[in-house]
Amino acid sequence: LAVTENVHPRRLLQQGRGEEYRQKLAEGLRTFAAAFAPRPVICRSSDFRTNEYRGMEGGAEFEPEEANPMIGYRGAYRYLQEPDLFRLELDAVRQVREEFRLGNLHLMIPFARTLHELRQCKALVDASGLSRDPHFELWVMAEVPSILYRLEDYAALGIEGISIGSNDLTQLLLGVDRDNERLAPLFDERDDAVMGALHDLIVGAHQAGLRCSICGQAPSVYPEVTERLVEWGIDSISINPDAIEVTSRTIAAAEQRLLLA
Secondary structure, eight states, X not given: OOOSTTBOHHHHHHTTOHHHHHHHHHHHHHHHHHHHTTSOEEEEOOOOOHHHHHTSBTHHHHOOOOSOGGGSSOHHHHHHHOHXXXXXXXXXXXXXXXXXXXXXXXXXXXXXXXXXXXXXXXXXXXXXXXXXXXXXXXXXXXXXGGGGGTHHHXXXXXXXXXXXXXXXXXXXXXXXXXXXXXXGGGOOTTSHHHHHHHHHHHHHHHHTTOEEEEESSHHHHOHHHHHHHHHHTOSEEOOOGGGHHHHHHHHHHHHHHHHHO
């Protein structure tokens, strides 16, 4: 989700501008949802890291300095610590769906480390009224390797799908801080361990009744990764705009091979 004028959200609340913040979010979401309607739009809620938030106006007042923000105060856990900000995002999504009648907009929770976190986030989503609509879908980013062991539990909570965040998944599987340039040679989404996790997430998600997508750089950069994803039955692939044509051809060729096999 977007931010307002590069001002830290908590500074906006401090200034009594919470409603302005919510409205700006709703306007941005409305633009995207309307552009793709009736096709579904899965919106990932905010997942700024502390070092990114500190760069905003007022950020230094509210953000801690962390040695490794990549695995720090972010994602689902942050929503539980600051539910007032999360509620504004939820209200913006609900406004787009109800007031603007764009029911193709859905929500995805990023960087969920534990089932405990996700359960509490789901309770906040339910309290917002979004879940009263049977057509509303709640998704979860699959970035933390722990999700490999909780897919059935996530499905039991009412989660509809997962989207693999291959960048963070690679970072956490290989122990490589992707903000550290000295470690760049070790960061490879094609590593056997990462590819194995991608396979297991796709297969495991389907076995649990979840849909499975992927976002991250890998499908846009490595055709061989895209081919494997198609072979393993992934439901959708997010790619960079400049890679749409090439990746579409790769997907079509991989699907054709499956049909002829």
